[in-house]
Amino acid sequence: xxxxxxxxxPFKQRWHRWRDRxxxxxxxxxxxxxxxxxxxxxxxxxxxxxxxxxxALCYLLGTNYQNNLIxxxxxxxxxxxxxxxxxxxxxxxxxELSSVTDIDGQAGQPMIVPLQLNRACQGLHLQYGxxxxxxxxxxxxxxxxxxxxxxxxxxxxxxxxxxxxxxIRCWTYPQLACQVWVYPQPQRLAELQTSASDQADSNxxxxxxxxxxxxxxxxxxxxxxxxxxxxxxxxDVGQATQHDPTLISATQCNEVLASHFAAVVLEAQATAxxxxxQLPHCQLTYGNSREHYQQLLRALATWS
Amino acid sequence: MVMTQRLLFFxxxxxxxxxxxxxxxxxxxxxxxxxxxxxxxLTHPAHSxxxxxxxxxxxxxxxxxxxxxxxxxxxxxxMIHFLYFxxxxxxxxxxxxxxDVAQLLLVHYLLFACCFILxxxxxxxxxxxxxxxxxxxxxxLWASGDAEPQWQFPALPIALSxxxxxxxxxxxxxxxxxxxxxxxxxxxxxxxxxxxxxxIDQLLTSxxxxxxxxxxxxxxxxxxxxxFRSRIYNTFDGNEWQSSFNQRPLRFDSTLPRIRxxxxxxxxxxxxxxxxxxxxxxxxxxxxxxxxGLLVRQQPLAQRIAYQVSSIDAIPKTERSLQxxxxxPSALNPQTLQLAQQSILQGHSTAxxxxxxxxxxxxxxxxxxxxxxxMTSPHAVDExxxxxxxxxxxxxxxxxxxxxxxxxxxxxxxxxxxxxxxQANDRYLRVSQANxxxxxxxxxxxxxKRYDPTLLVYPELTQQNASLQQGGLxxxxxxxxxxxxxxxxxxxxxxxxxxxxxxSYVLSFEKDDQQLLQDQLKQWLQQHWQTxxxxxxxxxxxxxxxxxxxxxxxxxxxxxxxxxxxxxKQPQESVDRLLERLALANPQHxxxxxxxxxxxxxAVYQRAVFQREVFQGPEHPQTGGSRHRHQxxxxxxxxxxxxxxxxxxxxxxxx
Numbered sequence: 029x030x031x032x033x034x035x036x037x038p039f040k041q042r043w044h045r046w047r048d049r050x051x052x053x054x055x056x057x058x059x060x061x062x063x064x065x066x067x068x069x070x071x072x073x074x075x076x077x078x079x080x081x082x083x084a085l086c087y088l089l090g091t092n093y094q095n096n097l098i099x100x101x102x103x104x105x106x107x108x109x110x111x112x113x114x115x116x117x118x119x120x121x122x123x124e125l126s127s128v129t130d131i132d133g134q135a136g137q138p139m140i141v142p143l144q145l146n147r148a149c150q151g152l153h154l155q156y157g158x159x160x161x162x163x164x165x166x167x168x169x170x171x172x173x174x175x176x177x178x179x180x181x182x183x184x185x186x187x188x189x190x191x192x193x194x195x196i197r198c199w200t201y202p203q204l205a206c207q208v209w210v211y212p213q214p215q216r217l218a219e220l221q222t223s224a225s226d227q228a229d230s231n232x233x234x235x236x237x238x239x240x241x242x243x244x245x246x247x248x249x250x251x252x253x254x255x256x257x258x259x260x261x262x263x264d265v266g267q268a269t270q271h272d273p274t275l276i277s278a279t280q281c282n283e284v285l286a287s288h289f290a291a292v293v294l295e296a297q298a299t300a301x302x303x304x305x306q307l308p309h310c311q312l313t314y315g316n317s318r319e320h321y322q323q324l325l326r327a328l329a330t331w332s
Numbered sequence: 333m334v335m336t337q338r339l340l341f342f343x344x345x346x347x348x349x350x351x352x353x354x355x356x357x358x359x360x361x362x363x364x365x366x367x368x369x370x371x372x373x374l375t376h377p378a379h380s381x382x383x384x385x386x387x388x389x390x391x392x393x394x395x396x397x398x399x400x401x402x403x404x405x406x407x408x409x410x411m412i413h414f415l416y417f418x419x420x421x422x423x424x425x426x427x428x429x430x431x432d433v434a435q436l437l438l439v440h441y442l443l444f445a446c447c448f449i450l451x452x453x454x455x456x457x458x459x460x461x462x463x464x465x466x467x468x469x470x471x472x473l474w475a476s477g478d479a480e481p482q483w484q485f486p487a488l489p490i491a492l493s494x495x496x497x498x499x500x501x502x503x504x505x506x507x508x509x510x511x512x513x514x515x516x517x518x519x520x521x522x523x524x525x526x527x528x529x530x531x532i533d534q535l536l537t538s539x540x541x542x543x544x545x546x547x548x549x550x551x552x553x554x555x556x557x558x559x560f561r562s563r564i565y566n567t568f569d570g571n572e573w574q575s576s577f578n579q580r581p582l583r584f585d586s587t588l589p590r591i592r593x594x595x596x597x598x599x600x601x602x603x604x605x606x607x608x609x610x611x612x613x614x615x616x617x618x619x620x621x622x623x624x625g626l627l628v629r630q631q632p633l634a635q636r637i638a639y640q641v642s643s644i645d646a647i648p649k650t651e652r653s654l655q656x657x658x659x660x661p662s663a664l665n666p667q668t669l670q671l672a673q674q675s676i677l678q679g680h681s682t683a684x685x686x687x688x689x690x691x692x693x694x695x696x697x698x699x700x701x702x703x704x705x706x707m708t709s710p711h712a713v714d715e716x717x718x719x720x721x722x723x724x725x726x727x728x729x730x731x732x733x734x735x736x737x738x739x740x741x742x743x744x745x746x747x748x749x750x751x752x753x754x755q756a757n758d759r760y761l762r763v764s765q766a767n768x769x770x771x772x773x774x775x776x777x778x779x780x781k782r783y784d785p786t787l788l789v790y791p792e793l794t795q796q797n798a799s800l801q802q803g804g805l806x807x808x809x810x811x812x813x814x815x816x817x818x819x820x821x822x823x824x825x826x827x828x829x830x831x832x833x834x835x836s837y838v839l840s841f842e843k844d845d846q847q848l849l850q851d852q853l854k855q856w857l858q859q860h861w862q863t864x865x866x867x868x869x870x871x872x873x874x875x876x877x878x879x880x881x882x883x884x885x886x887x888x889x890x891x892x893x894x895x896x897x898x899x900x901k902q903p904q905e906s907v908d909r910l911l912e913r914l915a916l917a918n919p920q921h922x923x924x925x926x927x928x929x930x931x932x933x934x935a936v937y938q939r940a941v942f943q944r945e946v947f948q949g950p951e952h953p954q955t956g957g958s959r960h961r962h963q964x965x966x967x968x969x970x971x972x973x974x975x976x977x978x979x980x981x982x983x984x985x986x987x
Contacts, residue, residue: 075434082438086445091506092513094616095635096839097448097457100501101464105441107496108468111489151476163477192489193468194434194475 057181057205060126068200070117072109076195079109109195116196119150119189125202127182132209132322135177141206143168151191157183175210177286179330182206211325214291217284237261252304274314276324277306281332289328297321307331333428334377339470340423340433341370343440344416346463350447350456351416354409354516356401362394366420373424387425391417408516412446415439433474440467450516452636454834455827465490502850506843508617515634520601523747523768527565528572529707529726536702536724538765541598542749543606544832546760548592553761556591556645557794559771559782560606560763562748564624568734570661570710573745579628582621584610588644596638596835603629605639606749606763613642615842624648638840647773647780657742657775665713665734672738682776685739686783689732693788697721700790725793728785729770736774743774746782750793756829760836769793893935893972896980907932914983921982928975935968 054066061067072080083105090098124146133139145152145168152164159173170185181203188199240249240260248262252275274296276289296303296316303324305312310327312320348363355363373379398405398413405413419439426432444467447460472486522542524531545560547553565573590612597605610625616639618630625648627641660669671692675685704722709715713734716727729745736743747770752763771784787793857864884892890907891898901910908929915925 078434078438082441085442088510089445089449089513092509092511093449093515093635094509094637095448095452096501096841097452098445099504100497100838101441101445101448103500103504104493104497106500107493110496111493115489190475192475192486193471 051184051201051203055184055200055202057203059129059205060124061202061204063120063123063125063200063202065121067202068117068120068198070113070196070198072113072195073190073197076109076112076197079105079195083109108193112192112195115192116189116198119191120152120187120198120200123147123149125187125204127204127206129205130207130209131172131182132211132325133172133175135210135213136174137213138174139172139208139210141170141172141182141204141208143170149189151189152187153189154185154187156185172208175208177210177212177283177329179210179326180208182208209326209329211329212283212286212290214294215284215287216291217288237263274302275304275306276328279308286328286331290325293321293324293328333474334374336433336470336474337423337426338374339466339473340436340440341367341374343463343467343470344370344420344423346466347416347419347440347443347447350460350463351412351443351450353450354405354412354446356404359398359401359413363416363420366424370420370424381427382421382425384425387421391421394421406517407514408449412443415443415446419443437467437471437474449635452835452839454831457834501841502846506846512631515631518599518601518634521598522600522602522765523563523604524602525563525575525577526572527563527575527726527745527747527770529712529723529730531572532726532768532770533702533724535765535768540765542600542763542765542767543595543597544760544762544835545596545752546594546836550758552591553593554758556608558608558749558751558761559769559784560608560749561626561746562604562606563746564626564773565745565747565770566656567659568661568730570664571712573730575747576656578623580623582610582612582623582625582648584612584621584625584644584648586612586644586646588646590642590644592640592642594638594640594836594840596636596832596840597633599633599635601632601634603632605629605633607641608643609645610648611641611643613640615640615844623650623652636835636839638835638842647782649778649780654742654775657744658737658740660734660737665711667711667714667718668731668734669738672735672740675739680739682741682774685736685741686774686776689735689785690788692717693728693785698789700724700786725770725786728789729772732772732783732785736772741774741776743772746771746773750784755825755832760832762828762832889936890932893932893969893976895973895976897976897983900983914979918983921979924975924979924982928972928979931968931972931975935965935972 055061083102086098086102086105090096090102126144126146127141131139131141143164145164149164153161154164154170155161156170156172159171162171182205184201184203186199186201188197190197237250238261240262244262250261250263254260276292278285278289293303295301297318300316302314302316303321304314305324305327307327309330309332312323312327345367348360348367352360373381394417395414398410398417402410419436422432422436422439426436444460444464447456468490469485521540522535563575564578566576567574591608592613593608595606605619605627607621607625607627611621611627614621614627616637619627619639620630622628627639672685675688680688698721701722702724704716704720704724704727707715707720713731716723717731733743733745747768749763749767750769750771752761752767754760755762769784769786771782771786773780773782775781894901894907894910897910897914900914901907905913911925911929911932915922918925
C-alpha cells in the first residue's frame with residue numbers, strides 16, 4: 029500500500045528522530061554499558077496479551093458459575109502476570125555489557141565481537157541489524173555480517189529477554205564504543221610481482237629510476253635502496269607503480285591496489301618482514317611488530 | 333525440549349484423572365490410549381511426532397463420536413471433552429515453533445478452570461494445585477529455552493504469587509452472574525419426586541453428606557427441633573406418593589421469632605433445597621420460598637453452594653382448595669378407612685383424631701426397623717398397620733396421612749431431613765442422607781401443624797447425635813481403626829471439619845463477606861494507625877540502615893577502615909603516605925594519627941601473622957586460637973574505624 033506508507037512516512041520519520049534522540053541521550057556510545065531503569069524497556073509479548081484474555085475468560089466463567097475456585101485461578105494468573113513484569117525487568121537490571129575497543133577483520137568475512145557480561149542472565153537474545161537472533165549463553169560473542177572495506181563504529185543492536193514464562197519482554201538497544209576496522213580482502217596482482225634481482229642490474233630509467241644528479245630534490249631519492257644497495261638513485265615523477273616490496277606507497281585510492289597491499293602486508297607478517305607505508309592520509313615508518321602490521325591494515329581500511 | 337514435553341505429558345495425565353467425573357468410561361479409555369501413544373513417542377525419540385494432517389483427521393473423527401454422546405453428556409461435559417481432546421492431539425503433534433506450546437499451555441489453564449466447575453472440595457483443590465504448578469514450570473522451562481543447566485525451582489516467585497492472589501481475592505470486586513450458563517450434569521441424589529418405602533430405604537443407610545448447617549445462635553438452635561423440610565408429597569396411588577411442584581413465591585409476614593442459619597448444600601441435581609419451618613429471608617436471590625414455605629432454586633443444584641436463611645417455626649396457610657389434601661385412592665386400604673370412619677361417626681375433632689392414631693401406634697406392638705420386608709398386598713397401609721407392625725418413617729407417615737385423610741382431616745406427607753450430627757464443638761451440624769425422614773403435616777383450625785408418628789416408636793431420632801458408622805467404606809476395609817473413638821475416626825473427623833471450613837470461608841466468600849472483611853480492616857486500621865505508623869517507620873529505618881550497611885560492606889577494606897578520611901586521599905597515594913601528610917598538616921593531632929596508623933597496620937596485616945602463628949605453633953589448637961584472634965581483629969578494625977571518625981572531625985575543624 030504505497031499510499032499508506034507515503035502518508036505514514038512523516039510520522040515515521042518523527043518517530044525515528046524521537047527514538048534516536050532518546051537512545052542517544054540514555055544509551056550513548058560507551059565501551060562499558062550499564063543497564064539501569066532508563067535503559068531498559070518492558071512490555072508484554074503477544075502471549076502476555078493473550079494471557080490477559082485468559083484471565084478475563086476465567087473471571088467470566090467464575091462469575092457466571094459463582095465459583096470462587098475459578099475466580100481464585102483467575103486472580104492467580106493475574107498475580108503471575110504482574111510478577112512476571114518485575115522478574116523480567118530484574119533479569120536485565122544492572123547488567124553490564126562491555127567489549128573490546130577495536131575489532132579487525134577482513135572484508136567479505138563475518139567477524140566476531142567478543143562480549144562480556146558482568147553477571148549471568150537468563151534467556152538473553154541478541155540481534156544485530158537484520159541478522160537472525162542469536163541466543164547468548166555462557167559464550168558471549170556477536171557475529172557481525174560481512175562488511176565492506178572501511179572503518180565503522182559498531183551499530184546499535186537489540187538485546188532482549190522474555191525470561192519468566194514468555195509473558196513479558198524486556199529489551200534494550202545498547203551501542204558499544206567499538207570501532208570495526210575492515211581491511212580489504214588480500215588479492216595479489218600478478219604484474220606487480222617483480223623480484224628484487226631484476227632491478228638490481230638495470231641502471232637506466234625504464235622503471236622510473238635514474239642516477240642521482242646534484243640538484244635533484246632529495247625528496248625523490250630512493251633512500252631504502254641506498255641503505256640496501258648503496259646506490260643513490262632518484263625516482264622520476266609520475267610513477268605510481270611500486271617495485272619495492274617493502275614500501276607501500278600510492279596516491280590515488282584504488283580497490284584493486286588496496287587488495288594487493290593487504291596481501292603484501294599479510295605475507296610480510298608471515299615472514300616478519302618490515303614494511304613501511306606512504307599513503308595520503310597516513311605515513312608509517314618501517315616496523316615489524318604485531319601492532320605495526322595492525323596499523324598498516326587499518327590504514328589500508330581507511331584509505332579513500 | 334524433551335523436558336517440557338514430559339512435564340506437559342504429566343499435566344495431561346493429571347487432568348485425565350481430575351476430569352474423570354465429566355467423562356464416561358468409553359471416552360476415558362480412548363483418552364488413555366492416546367496418552368499411551370504419547371508415552372511411547374516420548375520413550376522412543378526416533379519416532380517423530382504426528383503430522384498435523386493425522387491430528388486433524390483424528391480430530392474430526394473424535395469430534396463426531398463425541399457429538400453422538402451429546403445426549404448423555406450434556407453441554408458442559410461435551411465442551412470439556414472437546415478441549416481435552418484438542419490438548420491431547422496438540423501434544424501428540426507438537427512442534428516447537430512459537431505458537432504450539434503457548435496454545436497448549438493456555439488450553440491447560442482453561443481445563444484447570446473446568447476442573448473447578450465439576451468439583452470444589454478441599455482435597456480436590458489440593459490435588460489440582462501441584463498439577464497447576466507443573467504446568468507453570470513447563471512454561472518456565474519453555475520460555476527459558478529448556479537448556480538451562482542452572483535452573484532452580486522458582487520458589488519465592490510462586491509464594492509471592494499466592495500471597496498476591498489472596499490479596500486480589502479479598503479486594504477485587506464481585507459481580508453477579510452476567511448470563512445463564514449451562515450447568516454440568518451431576519448424579520441425582522437425595523429425595524426424589526416420588527416417595528415410597530422402596531425408594532428411600534437405601535438412602536437411610538448411606539452416610540453420604542447431604543448438607544451442613546451453621547447457626548447464628550447456637551443456643552436457639554439446640555432448643556429447636558431440627559426438621560428440615562424439603563418436599564411435600566400429595567398424591568397417593570396406593571404404592572407411592574407424588575410430590576407437587578409449586579413455585580409461587582411466598583409472602584408471609586409474621587412476628588414470630590426468627591432463627592438464622594447458613595446451609596452449605598452438596599450438589600444433588602434438583603431444585604429443592606432444605607430449610608427449617610418456613611423461610612422468610614434468603615440470601616442469594618436465585619433461591620426463593622414457595623407457597624408452602626419450601627426453598628426452591630431456579631436451576632437444579634450442580635455445584636456446592638451456600639445460602640443464608642431466616643426461618644420462622646410456622647407453616648404458611650395454603651390458598652388452594654383443600655380437596656388436594658384429602659385425596660385417597662379409592663377402594664384401597666379398607667381397614668384403615670373403616671377405622672377412620674369410626675372416628676368421624678364419633679364426631680372427633682381434629683386433635684382427637686390425631687390422638688386416636690397416636691394411641692393406636694403407641695399401644696400396639698409397633699417397632700421401628702429399616703428392613704421390614706416388602707409389602708405383599710396392594711393394601712400396603714392395612715398390611716403395615718394391622719399385620720406387620722414393622723416399618724420405618726415412610727410407613728408410619730404414610731399410614732398417618734391415609735388415616736387422617738380418611739377421617740376428613742386435610743393432611744400431607746412431608747419429606748426432608750431430621751437431626752444430624754454436631755461437629756467441631758457444636759460449630760456446625762452435619763446432615764447426611766441417613767437423616768432423611770418423612771413426617772406428616774395436617775390442618776387444624778386453618779393452621780398447618782407438624783406431626784411425626786415415628787417418634788412414638790423411636791423417640792431417639794430427634795436426638796441430634798443419631799450415630800451411624802462414619803466412613804462406611806473405610807470401616808469395612810480397616811475395621812476398628814476408623815471408628816469414631818479411635819485415631820482413624822478422629823482423622824476423618826478432622827478432614828471433614830477442614831472441608832467444612834474450606835466450604836464456609838473460601839467457597840462461599842461472597843460480596844457481603846468481602847464488604848465485611850474490608851470494613852473490619854478499615855476499623856482495625858483506624859484503631860491502630862498510630863502503632864502501625866510507628867512500626868512501619870521503624871521497619872523502614874531498619875531497612876534503610878541495613879541497605880547502607882550492605883553498601884558499606886562492599887567497599888574495600890582500607891576504605892572502610894579510614895572512613896571519612898578517605899576523602900583526603902589522592903588516587904595514587906598509599907594510606908601510609910596519606911596519614912603522614914595529615915600528620916604533617918596537623919601537628920597538634922600527630923599522636924592520634926600515629927596511633928591510627930599503627931592500628932591500621934594491625935587491623936589490615938595481622939591476619940597473615942595469625943595464619944603463620946597457627947601453622948607454626950602446635951600448642952595452639954586451630955579452632956580456639958584462631959577464633960580468639962578473629963575476635964581481636966574485628967575489634968581492632970572497629971577501633972580503627974572509630975578513631976578515624978574522631979580524627980576526621982578534628983581535622984575538619986582545623987582546616
